[in-house]
Amino acid sequence: MQSARVLSIGEFSRLTHLSVRTLRRYHDAGLLEPARVDAASGYRYYTGEQIPTAQVIHRLRELDVPLTDVQRILRSSDPGTRAALVADHLHRLESGLERTRAAVASLRRLLQPEPAAVDVELRRVPATTVAAVEDDVQLRDVLGWYAGAMAELDAVVPEPAGVPGGVYENELFETGRGHVLVHLPVAGPPSSGRVHPVTLPAVELAVTTHVGTHDDIDVTYGELGAWVVEHLLAVAGPVRETYLVGPRDTADPAAWRTEIGWPVFQVAPA
Amino acid sequence: MQSARVLSIGEFSRLTHLSVRTLRRYHDAGLLEPARVDAASGYRYYTGEQIPTAQVIHRLRELDVPLTDVQRILRSSDPGTRAALVADHLHRLESGLERTRAAVASLRRLLQPEPAAVDVELRRVPATTVAAVEDDVQLRDVLGWYAGAMAELDAVVPEPAGVPGGVYENELFETGRGHVLVHLPVAGPPSSGRVHPVTLPAVELAVTTHVGTHDDIDVTYGELGAWVVEHLLAVAGPVRETYLVGPRDTADPAAWRTEIGWPVFQVAPA
DNA sequence: TCTGCACCCTCCCCCCGGGGGAGGGTGCAG
DNA sequence: CTGCACCCTCCCCCGGGGGGAGGGTGCAGA
Structure with missing residues (x-):
C-alpha cells in the first residue's frame, strides 16, 4: 500500500x-x-x-x-440500498423524459399555422351526488394519485352509472399543489376507505371536448379559456373533466375523448 | 371583435x-x-x-x-425561422438525451461491485511528426469538431501510415474549453487547409486500452489515473488517445479499442 | 357612500450548482 | 532566496423561479 x-x-x-x-x-x-x-x-x-x-x-x-x-x-454503505436509490433517480429521469415528449407534442400542436376552430358549448349542470375520492396533491403526483384513487373507486363501485370524472382546483395549476377529486356517478354512493359520497354543486359550464392523449390538453384548455373570455364570461370555480373515452376503454390514445368543463358566470361588458 | x-x-x-x-x-x-x-x-x-x-x-x-x-x-415573425429555431432546440434536447444515456451507461460500470483490474503499461514514445488539425474548442463541441477535422485529414492523407489519434489539453476537462489536436501518422505530412505537420514531443506514457463506446471512457481515465498515482507518478502534459479500432473500422461500438496515454514523470516518495 | 376583503404592486432574500475575479498566503524548483 | 505556479477565502454573478413583508386598489355588499 x-x-x-x-x-x-x-x-x-x-x-x-x-x-x-x-x-x-x-x-x-x-x-x-x-x-x-x-x-x-x-x-x-x-x-x-x-x-x-x-x-x-x-x-x-x-x-x-x-x-x-x-x-x-x-x-448508504449497503449496495442494495444504493442501487435502489440510483434506480429511483433513473425512474425520475424516465418520467422527466415522458414530460418532455408530451411538451414536444403539445408544442407541435401550438405551432400549427391554422389552429382548428374550437367547439364550445354552454351547459347548465344540476347538482349531482357521486362516489368520490379526494385529496390535496402535488401537480406532478396527480397521475399516480389518480390511478390509485380510480382503482379504489372501481373496487367499491362495481357498476357505475356513467363515466368517471375529475374536479381540479385552480390552485393546483397556479401553485403546483391543490385539491383534486375523482368520481364515479352511481345511485346511492357508498362510504368505504377513501371513497365517500360527494355532492357536486350545480354550475354553468363552458364545455369542450379534447381528443387524444393528455399530452397537449393544455392547448385545449387555452382554447376554451380564450372562448370564455371572448364571450364575456369569467371562471367561477374548479375545472371539471369527464373521461368519455379513456385508458379504461381503449389502449389507443388517439381515440380518447375528454370533456373539459369550466364553471363560468356572466360579466358586465367593459 | x-x-x-x-x-x-x-x-x-x-x-x-x-x-x-x-x-x-x-x-x-x-x-x-x-x-x-x-x-x-x-x-x-x-x-x-x-x-x-x-x-x-x-x-x-x-x-x-x-x-x-x-x-x-x-x-421571429417568419414561421420558417421560428420552426428552425424550435427544431434547433429539439436537436439540443436530443443530444442532451444522448449524454444522459452515456452517463447512465458509465454509472452502471462504476457501480459494478468488482471493477476489472486495469492493465496499464509504461511506454517511452519518441517524437513523431504527423499530419494534424488543431483548434481551441468547447468540450461539448468536441465530437462535432472531431468529425470535421478527421474528414479533412482523410481527404488530404489518402494513405496514412497508421491509426488516427488525438491530443487533449487537460484544460479542456478542467474548464470545459481547451486545445485539441487530431492527427494521422504519415511520412512527409502535407500542408493543406487546416491540415499541417506537427511534431509530437517524446514522452513517457502510462498507457491503457479502453474497450467499447466512449460513453464510459471516463471510468477508464479514472482507473488509469489511480494507477498513475499509486505508482508514484505525476501527470506531465496533455492526454493522448489512439483510436486502434473506431467507428472508421467497424459499426459495432463493442469492438472499438481506444488507447489512452497519459504523459507521466517520476515523483519522489512522500 | 363606506367598509371589508381579495387582489395587486414592488422589493428583498432564498434556493440550486456552479463561474469570475479580487486579494492574499504557500510550496517548491532554479 | 526569489519567483512563480498553485492554493486559500470571500464576494458577486447567472437563470428561473418561490416566500414573504409592507403597502396600494377595485369592487361588492351593506
Whole structure:
C-alpha cells in the first residue's frame, strides 16, 4: 500500500475532470472530504482511492441528481440500498423524459399555422351526488394519485352509472399543489376507505371536448379559456373533466375523448 | 371583435396555468407584455388573444429553453425561422438525451461491485511528426469538431501510415474549453487547409486500452489515473488517445479499442 | 357612500450548482 | 532566496423561479 502519494487539488482535478472550484464546493457540502486538510494553510490533499468516488459524483451530477441525494447515495454503505436509490433517480429521469415528449407534442400542436376552430358549448349542470375520492396533491403526483384513487373507486363501485370524472382546483395549476377529486356517478354512493359520497354543486359550464392523449390538453384548455373570455364570461370555480373515452376503454390514445368543463358566470361588458 | 374583455393577472394566471409571479417575471423580461398596464396602479391587464402566446412560452420553458431564446422564437415573425429555431432546440434536447444515456451507461460500470483490474503499461514514445488539425474548442463541441477535422485529414492523407489519434489539453476537462489536436501518422505530412505537420514531443506514457463506446471512457481515465498515482507518478502534459479500432473500422461500438496515454514523470516518495 | 376583503404592486432574500475575479498566503524548483 | 505556479477565502454573478413583508386598489355588499 504505497498509495500514500498525496494529490493537490489541482492534480486531483486533472485526474477526475472536476474543476477545482467544484471540488472545493463538494468539500464544503460534505460530499467529498479531502483525505487530509492542512490545518495551517487550508490546502486540500486527496488520494488515488478517492478517484472512483469523484467519478460517481460526476456521473450522478450529469444525471441532475441533487447534491443532497448524491450524498445520500454515497453514504448508504449497503449496495442494495444504493442501487435502489440510483434506480429511483433513473425512474425520475424516465418520467422527466415522458414530460418532455408530451411538451414536444403539445408544442407541435401550438405551432400549427391554422389552429382548428374550437367547439364550445354552454351547459347548465344540476347538482349531482357521486362516489368520490379526494385529496390535496402535488401537480406532478396527480397521475399516480389518480390511478390509485380510480382503482379504489372501481373496487367499491362495481357498476357505475356513467363515466368517471375529475374536479381540479385552480390552485393546483397556479401553485403546483391543490385539491383534486375523482368520481364515479352511481345511485346511492357508498362510504368505504377513501371513497365517500360527494355532492357536486350545480354550475354553468363552458364545455369542450379534447381528443387524444393528455399530452397537449393544455392547448385545449387555452382554447376554451380564450372562448370564455371572448364571450364575456369569467371562471367561477374548479375545472371539471369527464373521461368519455379513456385508458379504461381503449389502449389507443388517439381515440380518447375528454370533456373539459369550466364553471363560468356572466360579466358586465367593459 | 368584442374581446375588449380585459383580464387581471390572476384571471390570466388561471387561464394559462402560469403563476402570477412567473407572469410578472415574463413581463419584466419583455417576453409577454400585458395588453395594458395601468399607469397609476401598475396593475397588469391581459386579453384572451395572449393566451396562445403564454402557452407557447409555457411549453418552451418545459423544454428548458432559456428565456432569451424563447424571446427570440417569439420575436421571429417568419414561421420558417421560428420552426428552425424550435427544431434547433429539439436537436439540443436530443443530444442532451444522448449524454444522459452515456452517463447512465458509465454509472452502471462504476457501480459494478468488482471493477476489472486495469492493465496499464509504461511506454517511452519518441517524437513523431504527423499530419494534424488543431483548434481551441468547447468540450461539448468536441465530437462535432472531431468529425470535421478527421474528414479533412482523410481527404488530404489518402494513405496514412497508421491509426488516427488525438491530443487533449487537460484544460479542456478542467474548464470545459481547451486545445485539441487530431492527427494521422504519415511520412512527409502535407500542408493543406487546416491540415499541417506537427511534431509530437517524446514522452513517457502510462498507457491503457479502453474497450467499447466512449460513453464510459471516463471510468477508464479514472482507473488509469489511480494507477498513475499509486505508482508514484505525476501527470506531465496533455492526454493522448489512439483510436486502434473506431467507428472508421467497424459499426459495432463493442469492438472499438481506444488507447489512452497519459504523459507521466517520476515523483519522489512522500 | 363606506367598509371589508381579495387582489395587486414592488422589493428583498432564498434556493440550486456552479463561474469570475479580487486579494492574499504557500510550496517548491532554479 | 526569489519567483512563480498553485492554493486559500470571500464576494458577486447567472437563470428561473418561490416566500414573504409592507403597502396600494377595485369592487361588492351593506
